[in-house]
Amino acid sequence: MKSGTSPSDQRLPDVLANVAALLSQVEALKIKTADDARQAIFLLELANTCIRLIVGQTNLDEEVRKALLAHSAMIDMRLGAARRDASILKS
Numbered sequence: 001m002k003s004g005t006s007p008s009d010q011r012l013p014d015v016l017a018n019v020a021a022l023l024s025q026v027e028a029l030k031i032k033t034a035d036d037a038r039q040a041i042f043l044l045e046l047a048n049t050c051i052r053l054i055v056g057q058t059n060l061d062e063e064v065r066k067a068l069l070a071h072s073a074m075i076d077m078r079l080g081a082a083r084r085d086a087s088i089l090k091s
Contacts, residue, residue, distance in 0.1 A: 012057050015050050022047040034089035041083050048075050 026043045029036050055068045 012054060015053050015057070019047050019050045019054070022050070034086055037086045037089065038083070041079055041086060045076070045079050048072055048079065 022043045026040045026047075029040050031037055031040055052069065052072050055065055055072070060068070
């Protein structure tokens with residue numbers, strides 16, 4: 001995210017640009033090592049945080065919002081599991 005701004009101060013197009021940039025960084029990693037995997041997980045966690053921000057800033061039906069936030073929570077759980085698995089790998 002841009003330095004000097006809190007996530008809630010960012011405009012929706014800026015947040016979308018951040019998500020795209022984070023996902024591009026993950027793709028560019030060409031994951032080969034445990035450190036690469038940990039970096040990818042970190043970037044995906046940041047992207048998921050941005051996506052939750054987008055959901056919060058978008059005018060959505062409450063059921064849709066709840067479903068999207070539930071998917072985001074599941075992604076967080078899976079990233080947490082991946083982080084734990086990556087922590088036992090050698091760098």
